[in-house]
Amino acid sequence: MTNNVSGHSGPLLEARGLSKHFGLVIALESVDFSVAPGITGLLGPNGAGKSTAIKLFLGLLRPTDGSAEVMGQRPYESIEARARLGYMPEHDCLPPSMTASEFLTHMAQVSGLPPVHARTRAADILRLVGLDEERYRPIGEYSTGMGQRVKLAQALVHDPVIALLDEPTAGLDPGGREEMLALIGRIGHDFGVSILLSTHLMGDVESVCDRIVVLDAGKVTEEGDLSRFTGETEMLYIDVDDRRDELAAALAARGVEAVVDGLSLVVDHASDEQYDLIRDAVVETGARLRRLAPRRRGLAEIFRSASL
Amino acid sequence: MTEARGEVFDLGYRSYDGPREGRGRAYKALWVNGVRTTLGIGRGWGAKIMPGLLFFFVVILALGFVIGGEDHSSYYSAISIILLLFAAIVAPELLCPDRRDRVIGLYLVRPLTVTDYVAARWLAFLSVTLPLVLAGQVVLFVGGTLGAPEPLEYLRDNWRDVPRFLLAGLVIAVYTTTLPLAVSAFTPRRAYAAALVVGVFFISLAVVGILTSEQAVGGGDCEVVIMDGEEVSNTCAEYLVGDAARWYGLLSFGEVPSFVNGHIFTETPDQGAPKAVHELHAAIPIAWYALLTCALGLALWWRYRRIDL
Numbered sequence: 001m002t003n004n005v006s007g008h009s010g011p012l013l014e015a016r017g018l019s020k021h022f023g024l025v026i027a028l029e030s031v032d033f034s035v036a037p038g039i040t041g042l043l044g045p046n047g048a049g050k051s052t053a054i055k056l057f058l059g060l061l062r063p064t065d066g067s068a069e070v071m072g073q074r075p076y077e078s079i080e081a082r083a084r085l086g087y088m089p090e091h092d093c094l095p096p097s098m099t100a101s102e103f104l105t106h107m108a109q110v111s112g113l114p115p116v117h118a119r120t121r122a123a124d125i126l127r128l129v130g131l132d133e134e135r136y137r138p139i140g141e142y143s144t145g146m147g148q149r150v151k152l153a154q155a156l157v158h159d160p161v162i163a164l165l166d167e168p169t170a171g172l173d174p175g176g177r178e179e180m181l182a183l184i185g186r187i188g189h190d191f192g193v194s195i196l197l198s199t200h201l202m203g204d205v206e207s208v209c210d211r212i213v214v215l216d217a218g219k220v221t222e223e224g225d226l227s228r229f230t231g232e233t234e235m236l237y238i239d240v241d242d243r244r245d246e247l248a249a250a251l252a253a254r255g256v257e258a259v260v261d262g263l264s265l266v267v268d269h270a271s272d273e274q275y276d277l278i279r280d281a282v283v284e285t286g287a288r289l290r291r292l293a294p295r296r297r298g299l300a301e302i303f304r305s306a307s308l
Numbered sequence: 309m310t311e312a313r314g315e316v317f318d319l320g321y322r323s324y325d326g327p328r329e330g331r332g333r334a335y336k337a338l339w340v341n342g343v344r345t346t347l348g349i350g351r352g353w354g355a356k357i358m359p360g361l362l363f364f365f366v367v368i369l370a371l372g373f374v375i376g377g378e379d380h381s382s383y384y385s386a387i388s389i390i391l392l393l394f395a396a397i398v399a400p401e402l403l404c405p406d407r408r409d410r411v412i413g414l415y416l417v418r419p420l421t422v423t424d425y426v427a428a429r430w431l432a433f434l435s436v437t438l439p440l441v442l443a444g445q446v447v448l449f450v451g452g453t454l455g456a457p458e459p460l461e462y463l464r465d466n467w468r469d470v471p472r473f474l475l476a477g478l479v480i481a482v483y484t485t486t487l488p489l490a491v492s493a494f495t496p497r498r499a500y501a502a503a504l505v506v507g508v509f510f511i512s513l514a515v516v517g518i519l520t521s522e523q524a525v526g527g528g529d530c531e532v533v534i535m536d537g538e539e540v541s542n543t544c545a546e547y548l549v550g551d552a553a554r555w556y557g558l559l560s561f562g563e564v565p566s567f568v569n570g571h572i573f574t575e576t577p578d579q580g581a582p583k584a585v586h587e588l589h590a591a592i593p594i595a596w597y598a599l600l601t602c603a604l605g606l607a608l609w610w611r612y613r614r615i616d617l
Binding site for chain 1: 322323324326329330331333336337338341350351409410411413414415416417419420617
C-alpha cells in the first residue's frame with residue numbers, strides 16, 4: 001500500500017530502537033514496533049510511555065536514541081510528514097473564547113489549507129462529529145463531551161493520513177464514551193483515516209482496534225492483531241438450566257475438561273470432536289441446554305492471566 | 309397542489325484532495341490571526357478599545373504638533389510612553405493564551421517550526437505597531453506641508469525628515485514589539501506580563517531619573533557656589549554631564565529607542581536620559597539598542613525552543 005507522503009510504502013509509523021530518557025527517568029527503552037493502516041491501539045497503564053511515544057511520532061520530542069518515523073520520515077525534521085498527521089491530546093487544548101467554527105477554520109489553515117477550503121472542511125468535520133448546531137458558540141461554553149469532539153475534529157480537519165489520539169475517552173460519561181468510540185471506529189474503518197489510539201482502557205481497544213501494541217514500563221510487551229490475542233483463547237460456554245454437575249461429570253467421563261464459571265461450564269479450546277462429545281453428554285444427562293456458544297476472552301482476562 | 313418533500317442525504321466523510329499550501333499558508337494564518345488579535349477583530353468591544361484609543365491618540369497628538377509647530381524629532385518621545393503601555397497590555401494576548409490554553413501544542417504538530425511560530429507572532433504585532441507610529445508622523449508631515457505658506461518650499465526644505473521618521477519609526481516599533489513579547493514568553497498570564505513590562509519601564513525611568521538628577525548627585529562631593537545671587541561654580545552640573553550620568557542613562561529601558569531617535573534626526577533631546585545618553589558617542593546608544601533588541605529577541609526564541617509541550 002502506498003501512503004501519501006512522497007509515495008512512501010510501508011508502515012505509517014515505525015519505532016526502531018526508540019528510547020527516550022528525561023534525565024534519570026526512562027520513559028521508553030529501545031522500543032520497536034510499527035503501525036499499519038487501520039486502527040491500532042497503544043495500550044498500557046499510566047506512565048507506560050504511551051504519551052511519550054506519541055509525542056516522539058509528532059516531532060514534539062526528539063529521541064534519546066533510535067528513531068520514530070512517520071511514513072519513512074523523521075517528524076521533527078520533516079514538515080511534509082507533520083502536515084499529514086492529526087493529533088488529539090489528552091489535556092485541554094482549546095481556546096475558550098473562539099467558536100468551534102472559527103477555531104477549526106484557523107487550524108485547517110495552519111495545516112496548510114487555503115481559506116475557502118478551510119472553511120468548507122471545518123463545517124464538514126464539525127457536522128461529522130455532531131457539532132453542526134453548536135459550531136457558532138464559544139468553546140468555553142461546551143460540555144466535556146463537546147470539547148472532546150472539537151479536539152477530535154481539529155485532528156481531522158486537514159484530512160490526515162493518520163490521527164494520533166491520546167486518551168480520547170478521558171473524562172467522558174459512559175454514553176459519551178460509546179459515542180466517541182463509535183465515531184473513532186467510523187473514522188478508522190469507513191473514512192480511510194488511520195488511527196493510533198492511546199489508552200489505558202482495554203474496553204476502548206477491544207471496541208474499535210484492529211491491532212494492539214502493549215507498552216509497560218517503557219517497553220513493548222505485546223504486539224499484533226487483536227484477533228490473534230482473542231482468537232487464540234477461544235472458549236466454549238455451556239449454559240444449562242439444571243443438572244450442571246451431572247453434565248460436568250459426563251463431560252469428564254468423555255475426557256472433556258470443563259471448568260465451572262458462575263452458572264456456565266467452560267471448555268477451553270473446544271475442538272470439533274469435543275462438540276460431538278458435549279452434545280452426547282447433554283443428551284445423556286437430559287440437562288436443559290440454554291446456550292452453547294464460543295466466547296472470546298476480553299483483553300483484560302488475557303493480560304490478567306499473563307501476569308499471574 | 310404539490311406537497312413539499314424533504315430528503316436527507318448522508319454525505320458521510322469526504323476526503324480532502326484540494327491544494328495544500330504547507331508552511332507558507334501556516335505562517336500566513338498565524339500572522340493574520342495575530343493581527344486580528346492585536347486589533348481586537350472578531351472579539352468583543354473591550355478588545356478593540358486599546359488599539360482604537362492608541363490610533364486616536366497618535367493622530368490627535370500629531371495634529372497638536374502641527375498646530376504647535378513642533379518637529380518630527382520630538383514626536384516619538386512624546387508617544388513612546390503610551391505606545392509602550394499599549395504594547396504591554398496587548399502584546400501578551402498573542403503569546404500567553406496559546407500557552408495557558410495549550411493550543412501551542414496543536415500548532416507545533418502542524419507544518420510549522422517553533423521559529424515560524426515566534427516570527428509570525430512577532431511580525432503580526434509589528435504589523436500593527438509600525439503603521440500606528442508612522443501614522444502620526446504622516447499626519448504631522450502632511451499637516452506641516454498643507455499648513456505652510458509655501459507648501460512646495462516646505463517640502464523642499466523638509467523632505468529629509470521622511471526617511472528619518474520612517475527609520476526612527478521602525479526603530480521604535482521593533483523595540484516596542486520585541487520587549488513585551490519577550491517578557492510574555494516567560495509567563496502564561498497576561499496580567500503578569502503587562503505588569504512586568506510597565507514595571508520595567510517606570511522603575512528604570514525613575515531610577516535613571518534619580519541617578520542623573522543634579523539634586524541626587526549634589527548630595528555627594530559636589531558643591532554649588534553662588535555669589536551675588538548668581539551661580540558661579542557648580543561641580544554637580546559638571547558631574548551630571550560626566551561619564552557616570554551618561555552611562556546610567558542607558559539603563560532607562562523604556563527610552564532606549566529615543567536614544568537612537570536623537571541621532572537619526574541629528575538633534576539633541578531636551579531632557580532626561582535621552583539627553584544624557586546623547587552626549588555619549590553615537591555608536592554606543594545605537595549598539596545598546598541593537599544589543600538589547602537582539603537579546604530580547606533571542607530570549608523570546610530560546611524560551612520557545614525549550615517549551616514543555
